[in-house]
Amino acid sequence: MEEVKQSDQAYHYQEEEKQYSYLNLGPTHPATHGIFQNVLKMDGEIIVDAEPTIGYIHRAFEKLSERRPFNQITPITDRMNYCSAPINNMGWHMTVEKLIQAEIPKRVQYMRVIIMELARITDHLICNAVIGVDTGALTGFVYMFQQRELVYEIYEEICGARLTSNIGRIGGFERDFSPKAWEKIHRFLKEFPKVLKEFENLLERNRIFMDRTIGVGGITGERALEFSFSGPNLRAAGVDYDVRVAKPYSSYEDFDFTIPIGTNGDVYDRFMVRQGEMWQSLSIIEQAIKNLPDGPFHGKVPDFYLPPKEEVYNNMEALIYHFKIVMGETDVPKGEVYHCVEGGNGELGFYLISDGGRTPYRLHMRRPCFIYYQAYPEMIKGSMLSDAILTMSSMNVIAGELDA
Amino acid sequence: MVQAPEGVEGAGFFATSLEKVVGMARKNSIWPLPFATSCCGIEFMATMGAHYDLARFGSERLSFSPRQADLLMVMGTIAKKMGPVLRQVYEQMAEPRWVLSVGACASSGGIFDTYSVLQGIDRIIPVDVYVPGCPPRPEQIIDGVMKIQRLVETESLRRRDSAEYKAMLNQYGIE
Amino acid sequence: MEGTGLEKTIGVLNEKFEGEVLHAAMLYDFPTITLKKDKIIEIIKFLKEHPDTRYHYLTTLCGIHYPELNQIAIMYQLHNMMSGERVRLKIYLPAEKPEVPTLTTVFAGANWMERETYDFFGVIFTGHPDLRRILNVEDMIMFPLRKEFPLEDQVREDKNDTMFGR
Structure with missing residues (x-):
């Protein structure tokens, strides 16, 4: 995806007005190892400037964790x-x-x-x-x-x-x-x-x-x-x-x-x-x-650590604790x-x-x-x-x- | 060694339908396009590696250009920002094309029921095979690829020209 | 080491910014100082350059929304690697019009952290070189980490109220 910017004065080559090409690296590019976009401003093979864009797999961890125990x-x-x-x-x-x-x-x-x-x-x-x-x-x-x-x-x-x-x-x-x-x-x-x-x-x-x-x-x-x-x-x-x-x-x-x-x-x-x-x-x-x-x-973290399974199956109190912990209803x-x-x-x-x-x-x-x-x-x-x-x-x- | 399809065999000749031959050839030379975004992509790397070796299924040649790929493997969360890109990649692929949705996120949004995540890629592109798991084990990915192989093998040569197929694509607003 | 860091920092602050400190406490092992919002950038710069504190590393920066106070807090976390001391500075901004000068003049690394905070909370960092959304799509209208905005995507039909109590 290469695009050459044509200026009006393309024929009159001047040192200040170099022709730059723009290369769109990403978001799906085999060489980027992940998805981020970089729009590179190139002078031939040399990178003059880069403009990164991220957020392509933003999944809202921080908001999500406000809803989870x-x-x-x-x-x-x-x-x-x-x-x-x-x-x-x-x-x-x-x-x-x-x-x-906790200790x-x-x-x-x-x-x-x-x-x-x-x-x-x-x-x-x-x-x-x-x-x-x-x-x-x-x-x-x-x-x-x-x-x-x-x-x-x-x-x-x-x-x-x-x-x-x-x-x-x-x-x-x-x-x-x-x-x-x-x-x-x-x-x-x-x-x-x-x-x-x-x-x-x-x-x-x-x-x-x-x-x-x-x-x-x-x-x-x-x-x-x-x-x-x-x-x-x-x-x-x-x-x-x-x-x-x-x-x-x-x-x-x-x-x-x-x-x-x-x-x-x-x-x-x-x-x-x-x-x-x-x-x-x-x-x-x-x-x-x-x-x-x-x-x-x-x-010993009884508020967070699940009791052993045998206890849960045979003991009422352990079952209640198990339930409380899984539902995140313990005191913090x-x-x-x-x-x-x-x-x-x-x-x-x-x-x-x-x-x-x-x-x-x-x-x-x-x-x-x-x-x-x-x-x-x-x-x-x-x-x-x-x-x-x-x-x-x-x-x-x-x-x-x-x-x- | 691939088994020959059903046919009539005699001294010096073998006759079968064209569809079966094409199906057999296509099945064993699928070029996948790995659209790897997150964790499942790492498991895909493991699938490609020596331990699990996807090359056994004729799919070791990754095609990073959508125009030469047969199979779009979507692996990982697709955020809403990424949705249009995925769709463009799908549109650039030539027929016949198949889509494998690997992992819970690509299939349904997974645990990320949030404002920024696309709730399953089947909202924007048609999917052939879903692989569950978060992330799926390499064996599961291979199983998904084998399911795709089954589809590829048995697909009628005229399916892509049929009215139903066009109507299905139109549902997604493609073409 | 832990307790002295807080007192030392307060002492340094009082040299030049008397009366700026609203509240100071050790929260677990972390000295936390709440400041008035007006001179925050000068204060961070001063703490960075002062020979006694030298908080030369910006660990992180984030926003916190308090809807009942109608305020958005900005938390800056600074670190002095030589002495291992850290400090957390907090300022509170009104939620209707959260505005604070940018920290990019002091730490280059604050650039994206501030963009993220803008993206999540809509805090305007005045003087920021490129204050755009960073993680979300550009045409988003909400500031998702404010408490009033919903977490879930609203398009799913399979999770209805009768089944999951949403």
């Missing part, structure tokens, strides 16, 4: 950043737990860490594999998707779902990890590092890959902070901000890990930061398994909380105002994608079209999170 908001959070749904789920659970000031056992926190880091791996895996695809290496993509299936199998063993997991409950987990789940986690931990290393070898020092990515789509640390970047994109620009370290939640302070950072904030740095984070995540999972404390797999304190977790793309925050009713009065989600995608036009100005595609895939813009 706290338990029922978890499935909505799944569909936000669907590449790392468990992080969203647990971010939300922790927000509610903060509101009701969560150490074991649950460690189990959460395991799941969240698995989710981070899958998130970064897709992103990096797609960067590979955009530079012309489909091999890595097919190879890595095989590994992602292994993680999905772990989710399935734990909660029954694959992608939009709805994993865990407010207060903990619905059940303990089964022996089969542990077996699968161990299998993944054994097999994945080899594959990841191979993937890394395929691209990391690959001449073509480096030429395509180094110095492309860069942003400075100051500018990234101005634009409220967070997550791997901010770290690639050289700012070592990670919520897991800055404000540890779910016992992250117990683990020993480093934050990989880049220097130029370009595509290559973002790739390397994500790659580094996957290694760190693997190490965190291993530490969590090694030091996993004994204890219950859920906290009034208050305002903000809780943030390190999502796949950065600081994922939930700002919850409760007026004591069965639903939140207002729930605002700080969606990292939405906030950093606005810097995209600035990042691609003056670069080539093919680099713009690469910049977008390396920013890991997830349409579900972008549009809410």
Whole structure:
């Protein structure tokens, strides 16, 4: 869909009155990995200006959550950043737990860490594999998707779902990890590092890959902070901000890990930061398994955590509680909380105002994608079209999170 | 290896109706256009991947141009803002064309009964097969593709010229 | 660390903006300050540049509708990454004519957040470079996150009142 703007003076070529062409990239374009539109003003192959339009899958999460009891908001959070749904789920659970000031056992926190880091791996895996695809290496993509299936199998063993997991409950987990789940986690931990290393070898020092990515789509640390970047994109620009370290939640302070950072904030740095984070995540999972404390797999949150099924079937009181919880008729304190977790793309925050009713009065989600995608036009100005595609895939813009 | 359709077989010849041959050929070379918007798109990527491998059904060649596609796979929520785009894509497709609606959102709006979401794509374009699930597992998507294959195989060559088909399209205000 | 952040911020504010603070409290672990609406942008700029506070990062910004007060609140959340301190600033605007100067002059990242708030609540950010709807279709007439607007799409016939009590 290319359209050339004809000016009256087209024959008299002047330096100031260049002929620009307009390229409509999106909303359904194979190279955009999601649905967003960018109208690019092009001078030949060089991008002069870009006009992004978003909202093509706006689903009104924030309004929807004003109508749903706290338990029922978890499935909505799944569909936000669907590449790392468990992080969203647990971010939300922790927000509610903060509101009701629930005490969560150490074991649950460690189990959460395991799941969240698995989710981070899958998130970064897709992103990096797609960067590979955009530079012309489909091999890595097919190879890595095989590994992602292994993680999905772990989710399935734990909660029954694959992608939009709805994993865990407010207060903990619905059940303990089964022996089969542990077996699968161990299998993944054994097999994945080899594959990841191979993937890394395929691209990391690959001449073509480096030429395509180094110095492309860069942003400075100051500018990234101005634009409220967070997550791997901010770290690639050289700012070592990670919520897991800055404000540890779910016992992250117990683990020993480093934050990989880049220097130029370009595509290559973002790739390397994500790659580094996957290694760190693997190490965190291993530490969590090694030091996993004994204890219950859920906290004492009788207002939110469903009683066990045997109780529900045999005990009147448990049945009433079950009903009350499912209908969302339990007491919730009034208050305002903000809780943030390190999502796949950065600081994922939930700002919850409760007026004591069965639903939140207002729930605002700080969606990292939405906030950093606005810097995209600035990042691609003056670069080539093919680099713009690469910049977008390396920013890991997830349409579900972008549009809410 | 695809089984030959029903026919009369003898020494050195095989006779069957043209419709069956065309149906068989079409069935095993469907070019899908993935209209992936959200979560279901990720499951579609898994379906395309090595583990589930849609190539077994002759559909590994994705056509990102609607003009060359046979099957429109709508995967994910279609917001009202996206509705006109989807319709335009459908209109650009050449006959014969089929539509597979993957996932609860595309089929009915799913859990998003909100002001901004189109309550099912069948409000703007005709749909052949619905795949339930939020998101459906890759096996379910494959099942949907197989149902489409069944439709493609058994469709009469004259169906697209029939008055009923025209009337059906007119219901949606297409053409 | 938590409590001192609030007192420190109030102290810094009182240096230059005496009397602007309406209410200050710790809400859970978060210092929250309610301010008069007129000087909000200068205050944020001052907090960003003051050596004691240095809130150099805008975490998020959103609106909240209170129909019974007939007010729309705007919440700004600032963050100092060096010290790990955060602060939440709130202002209240009248719901009929919510107007506030734009924050894009201080934080470039406020651009889309303000557009989103405009889209959801109809808050006019004066001086904003490009104040259009961002998520919804341009010809929408309602501001969907205000409490009086319905959530559901009105076209569905399968959910009728007798069955689902809508």
